[in-house]
Amino acid sequence: MNQPYKLISIPLSHYCEKVRWGMDLKGIEFTESPYLPVFQRIASKRVGGQGTVPVLLTGDKVLSDSTDILHFLDTVKESPRLYPTNEAERKDVEAMEELFNSKLGPATRRVFYYYALPDKKLLMKILKPMSPPKQHFVFGVSFFVLSRLMRKALNINIKGLMRSKERLSMTFDEVEKRLTDGRPFLCGDSLSAADITFAALGAPMVLPKNYHIPMPELSELHPDLADEIRRYQERPGGQFIFKLYNEQRRVNQESPIAQ
Ligand SMILES: N[C@@H](CCC(=O)N[C@@H](CS)C(=O)NCC(=O)O)C(=O)O
Structure with a gap:
């Protein structure tokens, strides 16, 4: 087809x-x-x-x-909607999404790579599923150069790490303030772009089991990263990500790979 x-x-x-x-x-x-x-x-x-x-x-x-x-x-495809039709509700979803895009996504990526990039064996293992074999090979032999390019592009350094940890915590605080009333979704009464963005961009700090490709085990990670992830898994925001992945993430296993 x-x-x-x-x-x-x-x-x-x-x-x-x-x-x-x-x-x-x-x-x-x-x-x-x-x-x-x-x-x-x-x-x-x-x-x-x-x-x-x-x-x-x-x-x-x-x-x-x-x-x-x-x-x-x-x-x-209009249904199920990712953005509500009501203007005020849509703006709320968009504001949450923007917060996650601009703060959470770069922060989880930086914290994760800060600890994972120095571990070539682990990173090659994490990157392998779904990756084109030739690229995986070239990535392995050029690891020294490519990992430096990634550090530069993603601003991976100790100063960036500290700032990202603050932003990460601040974003979770923001989400958890909303969740204290027991609501099932961040905005309104159904899943929206806000929930999907929070769960997907927060995933590197929570490691949900049904992420698109297998996530590493805590025991494989640098102990400081494993501790950080354990803390986020236990927070209400982390529990919310697990819940969204368990109850809402329908993976279409059929999507074929195009080259
Ligand atoms: N604002 C973009 C950000 C996407 C983004 O940061 N993508 C990362 C992958 S997680 C990327 O391509 N990074 C490569 C680079 O910056 O060199 C979006 O929401 O799509």
């Missing part, structure tokens, strides 16, 4: 996970072109993206931002 939508991705990327979740939730079929970090820059720019992924090719449009893609999905 001819698949109209193609997702250019890094399989491990939590911004790609956010988009996949939206597509799977709506039952929109797509093929995926997976790349390893750094390699995605060429693939993204080649089709008119900004060098980052996700990029969704729709046939006549190139969407190169996860939020633009989620908005687009509501136009492809």
Whole structure:
């Protein structure tokens, strides 16, 4: 069957996970072109993206931002809606999503990579599922150079780590304030782009079992990262992510890989 939508991705990327979740939730079929970090820059720019992924090719449009893609999905298939039709409710969802995109996503990525990047064996293992074998090989032999490029691009250093830890905690505080009244979703009474974005971008600090590709075990990680993750798993925000993954994440196992 001819698949109209193609997702250019890094399989491990939590911004790609956010988009996949939206597509799977709506039952929109797509093929995926997976790349390893750094390699995605060429693939993204080649089709008119900004060098980052996700990029969704729709046939006549190139969407190169996860939020633009989620908005687009509501136009492809109205139900279940990711953004409420009521203006005030929609603005609330969009404000939460923006907070997670700008603060949570970069912070979880930086904290995770700060501890994982020095461990070549572990990182190669984490990056392997779904990745093109040739790229995985080249990534392995060029690890010294590529891991430095990643450090530079993602600002992975001790100062960045400290700032990211603060932002991470601040974002969880914000979410947990809302959850104290026992609500099942962050905004309104159904799953929205706010919940999906929080769960997907928070996943590297909580390691839900049914993430798109297998997450490492705590015992494999640097002890400081494992401690940090344990703390987030126990927080109400972490429990909320587990709940969303268990109850709401419908993975479409059928999405074929396109090269
Ligand atoms: N604002 C973008 C951010 C996407 C993003 O940061 N993607 C990461 C992957 S997790 C990326 O491509 N990073 C590569 C780089 O910056 O070189 C979105 O929401 O789609």
